[in-house]
Amino acid sequence: MDIAALKNHSEAEKKRRARINAHLDTLRSMVPGTRKMDKASLLAEVIAHLKELKRQATEASEGLLMPLDIDEVKVEQQEDGLHSAPYVIRASICCDCKPGILSDLRQALDALHLIITRAEIATLEGRMKNVFVMSSCKEGDSGDTKVHQFLGGSIHQAFRSILDKFSASQEFLLKSTLSNKRRRFDSFKPSLSSSSGDLW
Template sequence: MEMEDFTSTRINEYGSSSSLVLDRERGELVEASVKLERKGVSPERTIEALKNHSEAERRRRARINSHLDTLRTVIPGANKLDKASLLAEVITHLKELKTNAAQASEGLMIPKDNDEIRVESQEGGLNGFPYSIRASLCCEYKPGLLSDIRQALDELHLMIIRAEIATLGGRMKNVFVIISCKEQNFEDAEYRQFLAGSVHQALRSVLDRFSVSQDIIETRKRRRISIFSSSSLGDFL
């Protein structure tokens, strides 16, 4: 039987190939089985590697299912949800919890995770003063921040008559009650708005100045570490 020099190879799931060879007498393709082996890799090692991969995949899926089961015990009514629906429900639940926590701590002296400045007018005044401003500032704890705020307000002829400070985990929240040292027409709504805007701008400038100073300090620290690590010990002996 004469064979044409023409082959087409197919690889099956058992690690062997089927070669199709043209039979010139019969005028059709016939199948010839040829076993494929990776050079330098024994079948035993190949089987062992496949077993290890299968076991690692089984453990990975078991961990994922364990985490999903834990989430189902936390989220109400999630026992029959599939994975995609469960994860979507978890995200919604976390957003609701975050909103509820923010609302619950609104009137408490608890520093928030993000920097925030709030300024609002207090109608009716305080302690005999016809007009006062309540300002709150949440930020990273910064030594010297209060003195800089007092100086910025002095330049606006404003004075702090009450201050509350709370710190938590490196964050700080400051609440001030501010009055004007000047005699003004505080019944003028535009002037009150201008005064509140000036306080907000003063607090923002102080906070930005501290942030820039901190960035410069961190850059210098990284530069010193980089210079030290790039030099050998012999350079300093």
Template sequence: MIPKDNDEIRVESQEGGLNGFPYSIRASLCCDYKPGLLSDIRQALDALQLMIIRAEIATLEGRMKNVFVIISCKEQKFEDAEYRQFLAGSVHQALRSVLDRFSVSQGVLETRKRRRISIFSSSSLGDFL
């Protein structure tokens, strides 16, 4: 459960039942800690009509690892391997989109910080002091 140095998304199908459900998905996301990340993950999974039934979160030096066990809120035939594969792919895509959104917004913020230029030069400040 220790966060890794690189961003990573893993999605695995789990059969054999958990909490009375015949099928679940184990998804993990490792990335830099960003405020609002967990809320966005939840919204992305809610949009897929999926429910998080277990979550584990670990942090270390600004990095975080989130592991979720997810089930579908829809009544579907879980015996259908194609449906399970589609569902796992949808979870992976949802997590990727959340991670990409945070990476882009973080990159824009960093770019702005680097471009900031003072309109006063250090020599002109001396004239006012």
């Protein structure tokens, strides 16, 4: 390694150390009581601090309706303690915000002849979570376990189909966009002309 290369390497290493120290100083200013800690102790304290913040955030968000980062369908029976009360179901769907999904959900629930007693929606950064609490409008359903299982399964299947439908349309749009970009790019390449004179 010649002198110039050695000097460049030394300068790059000096800048790298300066960046690391600047980031460590930032961490010291953000986490209380870490001003005089060595690097290893500082990082350990930052990890502990982040874990505590995560725990507090989890506690604070309990009971709040928050969209998840993954697509999800959940269906569960609501326990009300009254055997004679109507069968109550809580169903939720979490996905990207998509136009038309609410009307599809409503149609699916109408087709299952369910009474919606409560509906909630939460959105965050392009994600949405919809929660429906509903009961069967048919008499005699409250104590029939097979009916409960059938209704729960039907709701889950309906919600899953809606989720799959919108996911499939999103994939189709993405593939179409990529395909169109590819075709536009390919049209600039030399190609053999067909007998009809088509470029494609």
